Amino acid sequence: MLTAQRQQLIKDELSSQGRVYARDLAQRFGLSEDTLRRDLRKLAAAGICQRVYGGAVAPDAGPLHQRHQHLSDEKQRLAAAAVQLITPGQTILIDAGSTNTAIARALPADMDLTLITNAPDIATIVAGRGDMRLIVLGGVFDPQTGACMGPTTRAEVASLRADLFFLGSCGVSAAQGVTAFDAETAALKQAMHAASDQVVIVATSDKLGTAAPFRVLPAADIATLVIGEDAPGAAALAALGVPCVTAL
Amino acid sequence: MLTAQRQQLIKDELSSQGRVYARDLAQRFGLSEDTLRRDLRKLAAAGICQRVYGGAVAPDAGPLHQRHQHLSDEKQRLAAAAVQLITPGQTILIDAGSTNTAIARALPADMDLTLITNAPDIATIVAGRGDMRLIVLGGVFDPQTGACMGPTTRAEVASLRADLFFLGSCGVSAAQGVTAFDAETAALKQAMHAASDQVVIVATSDKLGTAAPFRVLPAADIATLVIGEDAPGAAALAALGVPCVTAL
DNA sequence: ATTAAACTTGCATAAACGTGCAGAACGTGC
DNA sequence: GCACGTTCTGCACGTTTATGCAAGTTTAAT
Structure with missing residues (x-):
């Protein structure tokens, strides 16, 4: 660079x-x-x-600027902690979502990474840098989640594999595990899980302890959970044996 | 060379x-x-x-999200003329390239369009607006062209169809037709051509009259050629019966 | 006050740089 | 055909730049 x-x-x-x-x-x-x-x-x-x-x-540094900075501060800290799980040469699968966008921005340079994503905005962020390979998952774009999904997307995922999968935008609870808001999203995340060695979940505190209708995977399948230091409900997850990393 | x-x-x-x-x-x-x-x-x-x-x-080079906005006047004028070829309800296939990015920005609102593209940056532009469907073509991202390509991309294109195909970033000449800089790009553009009813080429003057090594399609296959008013080499193409639209 | 982290400065090294020079390719005029 | 000038290219030389490390200083927190 x-x-x-x-x-x-x-x-x-x-x-x-x-x-x-x-x-x-x-x-x-x-x-x-x-x-x-x-x-x-x-x-x-x-x-x-x-x-x-x-x-x-x-x-x-204007006053409004500081406020905006405060809001995204948690995600940035979580992202900084999350990218430390990455080792050189790995293939990373990144789901859509604002937390995952922060992770894409925080990806370390010159680590010979391969990035796979179904989120066009994440693809655009990474497209500008020449230090990693990028594979885009196609499909029908869903404005709700900002991601591509559908049968095409699932088929494409099935033909790839990744070392790390950053799963995003879900509810996470000890009892219900990881859950999604609709069936299609859940199916896609499951396909992504199947294509990956390890699932990493970076959860802001508003996601912890909540559950959505569709089950994605049990809490036991989470390889690493990255959370803030004062995250509620973290104790219950840790009690289940979910490895937790605390940011800051 | x-x-x-x-x-x-x-x-x-x-x-x-x-x-x-x-x-x-x-x-x-x-x-x-x-x-x-x-x-x-x-x-x-x-x-x-x-x-x-x-x-x-x-x-x-300003901030990341402001980049690519310094599109030349020529490209904006060409884009404005090009989008007039679109009628409501159509499915539009847009290739990568800075001229095509300008077209994506110039797409008229509320025309019930479906957009298909293999360029993540174009996908990001359109993702923000809720008045059209978006289908993203996945594949291996090529930093050179800013597009996704490879066998996956070609296979995905083959399972779709479009009314209009905006082909970009090539040489266009009367004798050689449309040409590309490498074999993979040429193959993908051919697959896109096969999936589309009509091919539209929007060419800045520096592309007209030039030819690259790999043949994409003959000049006779161009449904409409959109060029500037003082474009060189336009006469030769018009003589071959290529329908030309002149911007401004 | 003590300590650890962040900082500045100087130095060594490797990479990238600019310049001058020579040979090759090409066109032009005799 | 032949001499000439121009342009493009690669090589050799000395110079500049970027970077990491070591040594010593400053800063902030306990």
Whole structure:
């Protein structure tokens, strides 16, 4: 990846998030923190950001901006924790959903990854970077979930395989396991599960302890559950033997 | 390969990807890095790109979601003319390419359209609007063209049909017809042609009169050719009986 | 006050760079 | 055909840039 390109991505994140962490950037780009600190110093010298201990912030952080940042903050932290489960060379299957979009954005650079997704917006995010392969699952686009589904999609999934499957946008509870809002979604997620070695669920606290009508898979099939530190209902899941990773 | 042709390919990649690597280009073209660096310097001197350590980047690369919006006036005018060929209720197949992206943006609202595309960025554009159905063609994403291709994609196309096919990113000439830069691209476009009633080609003037190595279809198979008012080589195509629409 | 993390600075190395030069390919005029 | 100039290309040389590591300093939190 080009140095200029990397610095452009930092600029993008600064303008969209209002802040960046040197440590986080170094991990994502697969470079030393020294290099990223140099980048931040350079951007600060150009007036693009302001250097602070631990990273950098955008010069003009409006009040509304901070609010928006607060809302998405949980997902970003969860995503940062989730991508640490990935090892170089793996094939990653990513479902649709806003949490999974955050994961796609947080994917570390230059790890020779192959990404499979049925969400066009995730495909677009990853399409811009040349450091990973991308396989798109086709099908009928569902505006509700932002994903492609239907028989074509399920057939395509069945002909592929992945090391890690990031399953998203569902209810997760100890008693009911993972559940979905409609039959088609549930069937697709099951097909994705069948094509993957491990299922990872990154759940915001509003998903935990809730259940939808359609059963996807039992809690015991979850390889890793990534949750926030104060997540409700986590104890019940941990009691079932579901491996939990706590973000932050 | 002609020097001008090589530099045109670099331009294409710059506008589609926003960046090029000197080393990568040298390897792909089978030339020394010195030669490619010379090309990049020349393009930079012409203001087409900006030279950076390791390659070059497109001049004004804003935030990710704002990129690709700097479509030229020519493409927007062509797109506006092209979408007038669409009638309500039709199924539209749209290929990848910056001109076709402009067409996707220009699609009229509330016409009960069904859109089929193999370009994730076009899918993302249309995904946001609720007034049309969207079918995404999956496959292996090719960063070069920004499209999904491969056997899966061709098989999916074969199971669908469309009224109009907007074919993009090719050379168009009276003698050679429509041509593509590689075999896979040509094969996919042929499969798309076979699935469609009519082929529409929207060609910017730099594509007219040029030919690439791989033949896609003869000029006689073009249902409608949309071109600018001062397009060179248009007379030769019109002489062959290709119906032409002139934008503005 | 103590400690760990983040930081700056200097240095070493490898990659990318620009320049000058020479040979090859091509067109032009004699 | 032949001399000439132009353009494109690859190679050799010295220079610049990016990066990681080590050493010492500053910052923030306990």
